[in-house]
Every structure is written in C-alpha cells, then in structure tokens.
Amino acid sequence: MSRKASSPRPGGNPTLIDVARVAGVSPITVSRALGRPEVVSDATRRRVLEAVRATGYVPNLAAGSLASSRSRLVAILLPTIANSIFADTVQSLTERLAGAGYQTLLGLTGYLPEQEEALLEALLGRRPDGIVLTGTQHTEASRERLRRTGIPQVEAWDLCARPLDMLVGFSHEAVGRAVADYLLGKGYRRISVVSLDDPRGLRRYHSLLQALAEQGIGEVAAEILPAPATLAEGREGLRHLLERGQAGEVVVCSSDTLAQGVLAEAASRQIAVPGQLAVMGFGDLSSAAHTHPPLSTVRIDGPRIGQSIAEALLARFAEPGLARNPLRMDVGFELIERAST
Amino acid sequence: MSRKASSPRPGGNPTLIDVARVAGVSPITVSRALGRPEVVSDATRRRVLEAVRATGYVPNLAAGSLASSRSRLVAILLPTIANSIFADTVQSLTERLAGAGYQTLLGLTGYLPEQEEALLEALLGRRPDGIVLTGTQHTEASRERLRRTGIPQVEAWDLCARPLDMLVGFSHEAVGRAVADYLLGKGYRRISVVSLDDPRGLRRYHSLLQALAEQGIGEVAAEILPAPATLAEGREGLRHLLERGQAGEVVVCSSDTLAQGVLAEAASRQIAVPGQLAVMGFGDLSSAAHTHPPLSTVRIDGPRIGQSIAEALLARFAEPGLARNPLRMDVGFELIERAST
C-alpha cells in the first residue's frame, strides 16, 4: 500500500484514528462512543461526537463488517419492482430494517431461477446478515448454497412443506380453492383463466382447476401469458379467449393488473361486467376498489408480510441461538367481493 | 481475534487462502485468476476455478472493498417504490449495473429531505462507487456532504442550473408549459389542478400556472394532496374541487394514478369524460392507454433514464479522469393525446 500509517490525509475520508486524535482519546474509544455509547462516560462521548462532527467522519462499514463479521446488510431477491405487487412488502420491510440500522441490498431476478442463482452468489459476497427470497422455488444449486451459508433467511409470499429456514406467506392453493368456492357459490359454472406464467400464479390456477374438477367442472379454458403483468397482457388474454369462444361467464385473473386489462378489453367490446362477463382479480392493489366496475379480488396484506419478515430477521439477529426456529407464518388472505362478479 | 492464522476452519466461509491451498498456488494468484483472469496462464486459471468450485468459495467483497477502495456498490435514493413512476428507471438501472458487476443499495426517503440526509449518511458508510439521487432538491447539509465525498453522482428525473455532478432528466417547467399550450389549443379555458405535494409535481403546477397567466387565465383552482399517489387521493381531489364548484372544464393531474382516481370519481358521478370534464395525467404508466376513456398524459421514458444513468456512472468508473464532466442529459418528454381531453 502507498501510505504509511495514519497521516492526516487531506485527500481521503477521515478515519477513526483522525477522530481519535481530534478528540484526544484512543481510536477504540471512538469506536465505542459510536457503537456502544453506554460504555463510555458522558464527557468522553460528547468530546468524541464533537470530533466526529468537526472531521465529517462517516464510519467505513466495509471495515466494520470485516472486523466484526456482521455486515448489517439484508439481501432481498424479488422478481421485479415494476408495477409490482411486492412493492408494498419491500417498502415496509426496508423501512423497518432501516430503523434498526440495517440496509437493503436489492436483487432483481426477472422471474428466472437461473438469474436468482447468479444474483445470489453476487449478493453472498457481501456476507448479508439476512436474506429474503420471493417464493419457494429455487434451483437445487441455490438451495444447497443457501443451506450452507447458515445465514438467516426468509421465504416470502408463499408457504411450503420444507422451507429453507423461515417462511412468511400464505397458501396459493387455499386461494385457488377459495376463489373456486366463491364463484361456484355465486352460480358461475363456465369459468376461464388469464394467468401470468409465474410459479405462484400457476399454483393458484392449478388448485382452482382441481377444486372445480371436484365439483364436476372439467373444462376451464386458460390463457397463460409471459411476465411481467401489464394491462395490455390482460387485454390480449381476454381477446384470445373470446376469439376461441372460451371466455365463459367469468374470467379469473392471476393479478389485478391483468384483471384491469380484461375490464378494459370488455369495455371496448361493449361487454357488460358482470352482466355478460364477470371478472376476478388477485392482490387488491390500491386501484382495484376504483376500477369500473370495482374489482372483486383477493386481498394480500403486503406491508404486513414485509413487517413480519423484518421482525423475524431482527429477532434472529438479536438472538442467534434461535437458529432454525420453525417460524412459518401464514398471513392469510381475504376474498373481497365487489361489483365485478 | 480468536483464530490463529488461516487454519481450515470447517465452520466459517472458505477464504482465498483455502482456495489457494487446494489449487496449489499462492493466494494472490487466486485473487488474480478471479479478478483479472487475463494475467494468469490458462492452466493455472483452470486449477483455481476448479478449487473455487470444490471449496464453494465466494469472495468476501467487504474485504475486497477495504483493500481496493472500490466497493462495486451504487446507492440509489428514491422517494418510494410503491406504485411508483420510478420503478422502471430503477429496474433498468439495476439490471445494467448488475451486468457490469455493480450492486444496488436502495434507500427510500419517503419524499422527506431530512430522511434523505440520514439515509445518505448511512449509505455513505458503504463507500459506494456511485450515488443516484431523485430530484435536485436536497438539504444544504446533504449537498455539502455529497460535494465533499467526490463520489460520482447522478441526479435524476429533473434538470437544474447547478447540478451536484451529473444530471439525467427533463424540464418540469417545460412540461407545465407544454400542457398549458396543449389545453389552450384545444380550447379549454377553465382549468383546475390535482397535484401531489412533491417538489417536481409542484414545479410543473407552477409553470402551468404561469403559462396560463401569460394567456390571461388567472384563476386556476388546485387541490394539493399528500404523497403517495393513490386512486383514492385522486377521487378525493376531484370531489373537493366539485364541492367548491371549481373543477372547470379540465383537471390536470400530477400523475396518472391521480388521474385514474379522478376518472373513477367522475364515472361514479355520471360525469362524462371528456364531454363534461376533461382529464390530463402525467407519466404514461402502462395503464394510461387502457383506462376508460384512455388517458391523455405526458410520457417519460423511465427505462431510458435508468439506462443513461448507468452508462454515465460506468463511464466515470472506467475513467475517473472524466471527473466533473458536464453531463447534463435532457431525455425530454412527449405529450400523448388520447380520448380523455
């Protein structure tokens, strides 16, 4: 390295040593005054804080990570943030973690498991203290790698029998069944589906199919569309169903965004909703209550998921002994009936 | 510290030294094989990569940061990701940076400058190689701190006379004027505004006011709502305007989301759009083309902003000599006329 010891260095960032010199204490006392203020005397702490202000010192967290083996970083992997149902979860998770001094490393997988694998390796390089994953489908390589890290991790927005570690979500199978029961109860028999080809949407679709089959309804036309969800995709989905004469009495959509597209396509074709065609969404985005007609949908409490993830991680950070506690939280869902069905 | 030198440590993560031992080379050769593969021989590189695979080695980037003074981290500060017009920008920015080996540290300011200040300090602790800020309004403390870091930084989604460093955005004043000219050209004279109280929305509002005033239109009712933008806020905005009899012939909204709320409120009151009341949005969200009626709005190319930010930062990283190059990119905007006006 170029520089000898700790000269003043007008160029670089000030370090603990610079602050210590200004405050007239040892570097480790500065470290303590900032990191564990209760162990230094009031007078010393004041002197140190004054020196921090005077020097413009900002602790180098990379050095802190290295020395303490705690990065105060949480990695979040999610498919996308654009028009996303996950946005509320990420927002509340990030806020809660920030309040506890943790920062958020964002990784976008674009719904591709292989992408998740590469991203995961990159993120692990930061030695995050916690990892949040969307869904429970990961490549075998990812699962193995995650298992070996021993880092607390939370899978979100889903439930499964063998979670990697902690789990905060709800049952997509239960959603599918609940939607089937609801629609059958309303008297609908000819049902079609417009779904994104994302794993959780497809699981809801399959359990809907099964629940309907159990009631003797075997024919369910489906239009499976590539991610991400947009209104245009929804419109296209309904258009294809109509062209094939398969739309039936009600279209079940894998997201409110698709459902809004379906509504728009129906409006443009003068199809009355729900008179000629009912529409069901998923997610209860803030727009769902305000479409025309208001959208029946399934409400998921995204902020609550985020908050629960944060609590679970923070608890684990505070008490590493809890390792492998069997947290498996089902936040449930709520079927919201509005005018579209 | 507890451990002596570099014993095998079955518990912890493998290090460069472990890989080196397996590959039968020195640690620094492993470092080179991974970081600058062109300087080691093919045979050595293969042996090293095999050893990396065998050990499950993942480089500790905190240590790398500390040794090289390059974190390969870019901090992004933005108001919110929920229902956000910035989502596309963040998505494309993140993807482009990830492709170049940079990771993204996300900071959410909630539209509060003081929050930005605290967040900024926390993020600077990671010594990011680049910083992306939303907008050009920062506290004086933030500006000063940013200036002194010398880290390449980009202000996005706005233009201003004295940028901190680089700038990729468009003129909100020009948007306000363009909207005024457009509406006047269509023959509208009684104009009202529903805006979020975010700085950029208010700037568009004020320049709209000024442009209208120059044409002799002095009375413009406005409803200013707290962030974040939701359909419900838009509905409330129109409701208040109508209650006061001030909605006029056309409502200009500071975002498409608010505009959709206005459309919903109008629909629920049997107000014909645009016959009795025209509506103008901002952002051209993917939903704007599919509302009922389709929404006239102002299109901003969010992904392009993200891409341009990434290019600008990567260029600066590759060539630190370019410091203080005067990049100041105006990505412009496009007024989209649809059926709502």
Next chain:
DNA sequence: CGCTTGAATGATTGCGCAATCATCCGAGAA
C-alpha cells in the same frame, strides 16, 4: 492503610483481500 471492585480506557491483533514490489524462468538475441 492496603485491599478489592468495577467502570473507563487503552494496546494489540487480525478480519480477507488487492496493491505493490520482488522473484523466477524460459525464449530469443548477441
């Protein structure tokens, strides 16, 4: 008065890596 006690502070060390400088060795030139 000497002792213990515990709060406050300090000295030393190493976290894992890359920058820097040093060394080695084989091919080609003189």
Next chain:
DNA sequence: TTCTCGGATGATTGCGCAATCATTCAAGCG
C-alpha cells in the same frame, strides 16, 4: 554460451475497524 526481456507467480503489507485482553484509577471496605 551468456544476457536480456517479459510473462507468470509469489511475498509482504496495510485497508479501517472491532474483538480481546490489559491497564488505570477512584470508590468503598474492613
């Protein structure tokens, strides 16, 4: 043959911090 040269590899060092152990000193006690 000897020398030079440059590609390949290695040894050493320090990045900035916190863990660990050591020291100091005043208060309290018999």
